[in-house]
């Protein structure tokens with residue numbers, strides 16, 4: 001051993017985020033000696049800020065249909081073998097109180113710190129969690145991976161890439177995983193920001209006046225639709241419905257918003273029969289926040305009482321309200337993106353083990369891989385499931 005070199009390990013895991021911590025714990029429990037190397041001063045920083053500090057740690061409904069990937073079937077095997085119920089059982093084993101908020105989203109009652117502590121407690125003594133270890137060079141020598149991190153060298157026959165994606169660079173996130181994958185000849189699906197606010201310009205810029213207004217809507221991009229809240233911001237559109245749809249949106253495309261998702265297109269005609277003296281403005285105010293009702297009514301340009309408006313104009317207004325088209329100018333980028341779409345190509349990996357098909361002993365898990373979940377606990381479920389899949393396959 002040269003000075004600064006650590007004793008040999010069975011596995012080196014790069015990144016003590018959600019996926020890396022889970023993988024280290026499970027590999028350690030199998031008796032493997034593991035070095036878990038983390039660039040930051042403490043593990044699990046994204047877990048700590050997740051879910052508004054309460055960590056939306058899984059989603060009861062998580063299944064392959066809730067994930068985007070160039071290969072939509074890739075996540076199936078790992079998700080089936082480590083389920084949301086398995087993670088809930090772990091949370092309960094550690095006495096962590098939790099609750100279901102909405103749409104199957106499970107949160108800690110207390111703090112996200114409990115999840116990080118739980119994962120650390122799950123690591124047996126055979127796991128060294130080494131912080132302030134910024135991984136630089138990685139090489140392969142004599143069938144072992146040799147990793148240099150902050151002036152020290154680590155060596156093991158298994159290497160797990162768990163360094164996440166580039167979303168939120170101010171937390172130190174970067175494309176390190178992709179550079180490393182490319183170094184070993186693995187393809188990377190072009191990464192782009194996801195679960196990210198959209199920006200508006202042109203005529204739509206007028207909607208920025210509504211900054212702070214939120215309403216339950218149905219948002220669509222192409223054939224995909226989400227019914228949740230949308231929020232107008234000083235840059236454009238955000239809120240859960242928009243974040244969800246951002247993952248499906250491609251630059252230059254339109255986004256549709258149904259402001260009254262439950263109403264049929266002829267609801268204004270029906271109202272004309274019942275309340276001929278009402279206006280579109282007053283009708284909208286019954287269902288939407290005042291400022292939004294005002295803005296939509298002004299843009300529809302029909303100020304008269306409904307009784308004086310021809311049915312065809314009311315039908316056209318109803319159709320517009322059911323599918324208001326916006327053409328976002330872009331997204332707020334990786335700086336504001338909760339996750340990254342794209343990443344290490346699933347074509348390069350075994351869906352059962354997460355091992356690179358052409359580089360035995362090299363694994364990739366979590367957000368670094370081209371598997372991206374919806375908003376609502378799905379991304380952590382992928383981190384747990386892919387971490388477990390790799391941990392069970394690391395050779396001793």
Ligand code: FDA
Pocket residue numbers: 014015016017018019020037038039040043044045046047049050051052055056057058133134135136162163164165167168172173174176337338339365366367368376377378379380381383
């Ligand atoms: P993650 O990014 O967690 O970990 C990677 C680790 O690698 C980091 O600790 C990093 O410092 C380290 N690293 C990077 N480069 C390195 C290097 N060169 N050397 C050493 N270490 C290095 N999801 C969800 O399901 N529910 C939720 O509530 C939320 N909430 C949420 C809020 C916010 C603000 C964000 C930004 C994201 C979420 N997410 C989420 C998404 C979730 O945080 C994300 O999908 C997982 O953290 C991904 O886990 P990974 O372990 O793959 O990467």
